[in-house]
Amino acid sequence: MNRRPGFLVYGLLTAFVLGSCAPLYWSFLVGSHSREVLTKRVPPLLPGGHFWDNAQRAIDAVPFWKALGNSLLVSGTVATSVVFFSTLAGFAFAKLAFKGRTPLLVFVVATLAVPTQLGVIPLFIVMAKLGWVGSMWALIVPGMVTAFGVFFMRQYLVDAVPDELVEAARVDGCSLFRTFWNVAVPAARPAAGILWLFTFMATWTDFFWPLIVLPASNPTIQIALQQLQSGYYVDYSLVLAGATLSVVPLLVLFVLTGRQMVAGIMQGAVKG
Amino acid sequence: MGVGSTAVKQVGGAGGPASPTRARPDSADVRRSAWRRRLSRLDTRVTPYVFVSPFFLLFLLVGMFPLAYTAFVSVHQWGLLSGQGDFAGLDNYRRVLEDRYFWNALRNTVSIFVLSSVPQVVIALVLAGLLDTQLRARNLWRMSVLLPFVVAPAAVALIFGNVFGDRYGLVNEVLQGIGLEPIRWHVDTLASHVAIASMVNWRWTGYNALIFLAAMQAVPRDVYESAALDGAGRIRQFVSMTVPMIRPTVLFVVITSTIGGLQIFAEPRLFDTAGLGGSDRQYQTLTMYLWELGWRVRDLGMASAVAWLLFLIIVVFAVVNLLISRRAGALRGVDG
Numbered sequence: 001m002n003r004r005p006g007f008l009v010y011g012l013l014t015a016f017v018l019g020s021c022a023p024l025y026w027s028f029l030v031g032s033h034s035r036e037v038l039t040k041r042v043p044p045l046l047p048g049g050h051f052w053d054n055a056q057r058a059i060d061a062v063p064f065w066k067a068l069g070n071s072l073l074v075s076g077t078v079a080t081s082v083v084f085f086s087t088l089a090g091f092a093f094a095k096l097a098f099k100g101r102t103p104l105l106v107f108v109v110a111t112l113a114v115p116t117q118l119g120v121i122p123l124f125i126v127m128a129k130l131g132w133v134g135s136m137w138a139l140i141v142p143g144m145v146t147a148f149g150v151f152f153m154r155q156y157l158v159d160a161v162p163d164e165l166v167e168a169a170r171v172d173g174c175s176l177f178r179t180f181w182n183v184a185v186p187a188a189r190p191a192a193g194i195l196w197l198f199t200f201m202a203t204w205t206d207f208f209w210p211l212i213v214l215p216a217s218n219p220t221i222q223i224a225l226q227q228l229q230s231g232y233y234v235d236y237s238l239v240l241a242g243a244t245l246s247v248v249p250l251l252v253l254f255v256l257t258g259r260q261m262v263a264g265i266m267q268g269a270v271k272g
Numbered sequence: 273m274g275v276g277s278t279a280v281k282q283v284g285g286a287g288g289p290a291s292p293t294r295a296r297p298d299s300a301d302v303r304r305s306a307w308r309r310r311l312s313r314l315d316t317r318v319t320p321y322v323f324v325s326p327f328f329l330l331f332l333l334v335g336m337f338p339l340a341y342t343a344f345v346s347v348h349q350w351g352l353l354s355g356q357g358d359f360a361g362l363d364n365y366r367r368v369l370e371d372r373y374f375w376n377a378l379r380n381t382v383s384i385f386v387l388s389s390v391p392q393v394v395i396a397l398v399l400a401g402l403l404d405t406q407l408r409a410r411n412l413w414r415m416s417v418l419l420p421f422v423v424a425p426a427a428v429a430l431i432f433g434n435v436f437g438d439r440y441g442l443v444n445e446v447l448q449g450i451g452l453e454p455i456r457w458h459v460d461t462l463a464s465h466v467a468i469a470s471m472v473n474w475r476w477t478g479y480n481a482l483i484f485l486a487a488m489q490a491v492p493r494d495v496y497e498s499a500a501l502d503g504a505g506r507i508r509q510f511v512s513m514t515v516p517m518i519r520p521t522v523l524f525v526v527i528t529s530t531i532g533g534l535q536i537f538a539e540p541r542l543f544d545t546a547g548l549g550g551s552d553r554q555y556q557t558l559t560m561y562l563w564e565l566g567w568r569v570r571d572l573g574m575a576s577a578v579a580w581l582l583f584l585i586i587v588v589f590a591v592v593n594l595l596i597s598r599r600a601g602a603l604r605g606v607d608g
Contacts, residue, residue, distance in 0.1 A: 005405040013402050017416040020478060024423065026442060027431045038440065085326040092323035104324060111331055115531055115586055117559075118579040119338025121345055121572050126338070142334040145327045175312075176319040205424035207538035208559065212567065222426040222538075229430060229545055236434050243427045250422040258415040265418070265479060266486035 024247065031055070031241030038237055051241060058228060058242030063217060067224035068249075071204055074136050074220065078143040079200040083192045085145035090153025091184040095166050096176070105154070111147040117208065124212055138213040139220070143203060149195055152268065156191035157184060194264035197257055204250060221246050339583070346576035353570060364577040374578070376553055377561035378585070380465065384540070384557065385533040387469035393526065396477050400484035401510050414485075417478030428471045429542035436467040458544055464555040471539045480525050487521035488514055523597045530589045534582065535559050558582050 030038065033048035058064065092098070093105050123142065124133070132138040161184055169179040185192075207222045214223055228242045254261065346364050349357030368374050399417060407413055420428075435442045436457040444454035457467045491514060499509050515522070537559040541547050548564060549556025556564075558578065566575035 005402070005407055009402050009405055009407070013399075013407075013413055016399060016402075016478075017413075017419075020417060020419050020474070023420075023428070023431045023435060023474065026435060027427075030434060089324040089327050092320045096320040096323070098317075098320035101320075104328075108327065111335060113527075113531065113590070114335060114339070115535060115583060117535055118583050119335065119342055120562075121566060121576050121579060122338035122341035123334060124566075125341075125345075125572070126333075142330070145330050147327065147331070150324075150327050170316075173312075176315050176323075180323070201422065205426075207424070207426050207541075208535075208563075211541075212563070222424055225424075225426045225430060226542060226547075229433075229542065234545055236437075239430055240434060243430045246427050247423050250424070254415075254419065254422045258418065259411055261421075262411065262414045262418060262482060265482045268483075 024244075027240045027244045027247075030236055031244045033237055035235055035237050050237065051244075054237045054241035055245050057238050058245065061238065062224040062227045062242075063219060064224060064242075064245075067219045067221045070136060070219065071221040072249075074139045075200045075203040077140050078203045079196045081140075081144040082146055082149045082199045083196045086149030086153045086195060087157075087185065087188050087192055088180065089145070089150045090155075090157050091161075091180050091188075093150070093154040094157040095161055095163065095184070105151075108147050108150050112151065120209065120212060123209075127213060133213050134215050134218060139203075139206075139210060142209075143199075146199070149199065152195055153188060153191060157188055160187045160191070193257075194260055194267070197253070197261060198264060200253075201250060221249075342576045342579050345572055346580055348573050350573035350576070351570055352566065352572055357573075360573060364573045365581070368574055368577045368581065373553055373556070373561060374581075377549075377556050377558045380461075380540075380549070380553075380555055381534055381536065381557040381559075383462075383465045384469050384472075384536060384555070385530070387465055388472035389526065389529050389533055391469075392473045392477050392480065392529070393522065395473070396480040396484055396525075397515060397522070399477065399481035400488055401514065403481065403485050404488045404514075414482060417481055419478070420475045421479045423475065425471070425475065425538035426542055428475055429539045432467060432471045432474075432539075433543050436470075458550065459554070461554040464543070464550060468536075468539050468543055468555055472533070472536065476529070480529075483525055484518060484521060487518040491517050519597065523593070526593055526597075527590050530593060531586055534586050534589060537563070558585075 028051070029043055029045070029047055031054050032051035033043045034050045034053075037043055037048065089108075093101060093108075127133050127138045130137075132141075165183050166179055169183050170176075174182065205222065206220075207226075210220045210223050211226065214220065216223075216227060219227065225242060225246055228239050345356075347360055347362065348364075349360050351357065403410075403413060403417070423431075437444065438454070438456050438458050441457065443457070447454055455463050457463050495513065495517075496509060499513055504512070536557050540549055540555045540557050541560055541563075543555060544550065547560075549560050559582070562575050562578045562582065565571050565578060
């Protein structure tokens with residue numbers, strides 16, 4: 001709408017943003033006070049000085065560094081692989097002529113609506129047969145390319161790469177892979193960055209499948225969090241110090257690339 | 273584009289001894305170029321399939337095959353450790369449908385889904401309307417509303433599990449502070465659903481608001497101008513013009529959140545320490561029920577039956593959503 005917003009708009013937005021921050025602040029607040037303070041009542045509204053003590057206890061209680069390493073390895077590998085294979089397929093769907101292109105693309109889009117999560121039982125049986133239960137392969141391989149990624153890159157490359165450029169590369173004797181590498185990849189870079197970010201985050205935050213295939217001794221960050229809260233008595237200063245700590249990596253990513261994330265969501269909405 | 277085309281020309285130049293070949297044709301060169309032509313034709317024909325094949329292979333392996341195989345497992349006795357047993361027909365389905373915890377989980381899932389999707393869409397629409405103004409520091413506001421999205425559901429569940437603690441929880445302390453009775457968030461069914469739905473709402477409302485915002489910005493501005501001339505106020509414009517015009521986007525968000533929402537797992541699973549959905553399964557959802565059958569009871573046959581039933585439920589919900597929105601569109605005389 002066209003007029004400059006007044007106090008009401010800014011006031012409502014501020015209230016919403018405060019609500020968005022409050023649970024995180026609360027988590028840090030509880031995580032920074034000693035257990036003794038918490039058993040009496042709600043902590044004071046300013047952080048206490050025990051955050052590092054509590055965080056250290058959380059790190060000692062679960063295989064924290066291993067979990068962090070696993071999460072980084074799995075999310076980084078999956079995101080990179082998704083970007084590569086999706087760009088490859090997206091380029092073929094956007095710019096190359098081949099028999100069955102349209103029906104195959106329709107098929108890709110249709111699979112977007114299939115809740116593949118419901119195939120966990122056979123997937124688990126397959127992973128057990130392959131001997132991958134408990135290893136990171138069980139998390140990496142099933143996620144290596146996604147329908148969303150293929151469709152997203154296809155939509156971007158249709159406009160981003162001029163047909164003449166592909167033809168020129170062919171006339172000059174480039175193989176298709178070379179054309180892909182020299183023409184499509186440079187043009188795809190902005191969309192590839194966004195796809196990488198969102199795939200990384202989705203893999204990082206996944207909980208259901210890792211819970212099924214990973215043992216307590218070799219977890220990802222999310223599974224380590226779950227271990228923090230097991231047992232009859234819950235020490236919330238420890239649990240929420242751990243939760244706060246676990247949020248830091250994505251928070252850093254958010255500070256560095258938040259603008260691209262916003263742009264990615266808004267672009268995806270317009271195109272999808 | 274300029275940069276791209278020079279790069280291609282350089283590449284073309286590097287593969288360059290084409291012109292001397294043409295000047296002095298001998299039989300070996302002719303053979304070589306024929307070979308090359310055939311290779312290039314093969315490249316054109318086959319390579320596109322090679323490019324798209326990783327997706328299809330992987331989908332076959334981890335998408336299609338598991339879904340079909342779930343049906344196979346669901347009609348057998350199948351233990352987590354013992355593996356495939358006798359053919360059981362529809363026995364697993366019968367046992368699931370006779371289990372009161374299945375119906376309980378279905379009720380809980382739908383209840384949590386409704387409590388999380390309806391307020392979420394409404395608030396996201398309003399938020400998008402607020403963001404669709406000429407704000408100062410526009411990008412900062414947009415980033416701020418997205419902040420909860422980067423907090424993983426597991427962490428959200430731990431934090432909200434504490435905020436909604438029955439004793440010493442922030443919400444209850446505030447309620448008591450203003451003279452109200454504390455609520456037993458982990459005991460009362462409806463209260464626990466509200467708490468769990470609030471986790472979903474917290475994490476996703478800003479994200480969906482940005483999707484709505486993008487759609488709102490595609491609405492032509494002169495539509496608003498003529499409405500303003502007709503004397504429609506801003507709220508009136510928003511309700512009777514903006515929202516109907518972005519209806520396809522609303523439908524898109526509703527359907528994607530249906531697919532995700534009916535599979536909700538991490539939030540209720542981590543709402544307490546036991547992870548079974550409360551002392552009397554007050555907040556056990558269908559996916560949690562599936563997990564309990566498969567990895568606690570260790571009955572993969574029954575768990576597969578649940579997976580298929582859940583799949584059907586999701587399809588039914590998506591179709592019903594689609595029909596309702598079609599109907600609403602037909603009544604208004606617009607169709608997206």
